[in-house]
Amino acid sequence: GNSVTQMEGPVTLSEEAFLTINCTYTATGYPSLFWYVQYPGEGLQLLLKATKADDKGSNKGFEATYRKETTSFHLEKGSVQVSDSAVYFCALRVRQAGTALIFGKGTTLSVSS
Amino acid sequence: GAVVSQHPSWVICKSGTSVKIECRSLDFQATTMFWYRQFPKQSLMLMATSNEGSKATYEQGVEKDKFLINHASLTLSTLTVTSAHPEDSSFYICSATRQDTGELFFGEGSRLTVL
Secondary structure: OOEEEEOOOOEEEEOOOOEEEOEEEEOOOOOEEEEEEEOOOOOEEEEEEEOOOOOEEEEOOEEEEOEOOOOEOOEEEOOOOHHHOEEEEEEEEOOOOOOOOEEOOOEEEEEEO | OOOEEEEOOEEEEOOOOOEEEEEEEOOOOEEEEEEEEEOOOOOEEEEEEEEOOOOOEEOOOOOOOOEEEEEEEOOEEEEEEOOOOHHHOEEEEEEEEEOOOOOEEEOOOEEEEEO
């Protein structure tokens, strides 16, 4: 079946530190991959996505590269800010019309000044 | 950008009552809507897939008589939690697939607390 595995948190960093949140997936075929962010008390927001192998998604200083050979889509940011504190979800969607996103368990990031 | 609105954003009800949550796509038509449930500090669990004009498809372990889903139009799906109990307290999130592009958009979620 299709599934997403994320590193377990919480991840605690100081401001300006480097961030990596690991994400690997299992899927039939070649899915599209996503990172969503959920700030405290808010809904899910799409952070970035990649639809095919070697694509790099980027947004707000965050990046993730679709690695087919390692079935991974790790999230990185070179210098985190306190405002990046949130829960981050890796997700996949198989390429069929009308299919839902399958989410990882989420990783809580806490950044202190 | 496309907007999906959920209402109410939070609701408190007594045990045994039923609660209806609406999910609307405000500026696009949605062929398919999905309902998720999120437990505290946990991931989103897909509950059901809802297609306009047809019966919802429920995931294994989700009681269809407990969680009634109606997708009456291309812009509205409703989730009714029937005879709610404290264990139904959760954060319910909908997402909608835009008909013309296939993109998914999420609502802001509805927090249900059953006393």
